[in-house]
Amino acid sequence: MFRMLLVVTLVLGAAAMAAAGQNPEIAIALHVQDHYDPCPDLPVVPDCWAIQTGWPGTGEGIYIYVLVCGHGWTAPDGFQGASYGLTWPPEWGFGSWESCADLATGTIEHPGDGVDQAWASCLPPFGWAYTAGILQLFPTSPGYVEVVVHPVTGTAEVLDCWGAIDLVLPCVQGGNGRAGWVSVGLADGCNPCPCVGPPCVLPSATESDSWGAIKSLFR
Secondary structure, three states: OHHHHHHHHHHHHHHOOOOEOOOOOOEEEEEEEOOOOOOOOOOOOOOHHHOOOEEOOOOOOEEEEEEEEOOOOOOOOOEEEEEEEEEOOHHHOOOEEEEOOOEEEOOOOOOOOEEEEEEEEEEOOOOOOEEEEEEEEOOOOOEEEEEEOOOOOOOOEEEEOOOOEEEOOOOOOOOOOOEOEEEEOOOOOEOOOOOOOOOOOOOOOOOOOHHHHHHHOOO
């Protein structure tokens, strides 16, 4: 098992230096609900429009579903891996993480933690958002849960079925709007999957120079 996970890490790391993949509009969205559904064979939401990005209150446990989706994701160009991080206000404390991938390295317990995930075969477009992982949190104050860059690779990305990657840039000014966020006790967050309206760009605690670092990988 250790050797398989090492291979996954190396493949995802090498892909970060590859050319852009076949799904430039693929996205990583976050969906929030107050009950647990296990890593599903069927979608946790029926389509991209059903993704819930806002939760009205604090003081109760919530579940954040990490969903891979995207307008412009067409057959046969599915995906086979993902690498990203998640963050939330540190005063909320620890999170509990469950990966829905066949193989994974890393876990998400603290704000800013990252994971590398891979599936044994290509996942073709389903017509709905695919659940990559589930994060349980207990919000004690208003705040955001955001997709951010992986702390080791410095990127957030989805690996296509041809060994190339599509960047999913987090919510920093100048990002490509393909990374969503959930809002707790504030206005609704952002759902990048339908690709309608302005992109997901949120002034946040994310380092403002992350986008410049990401672009430098492709120069």
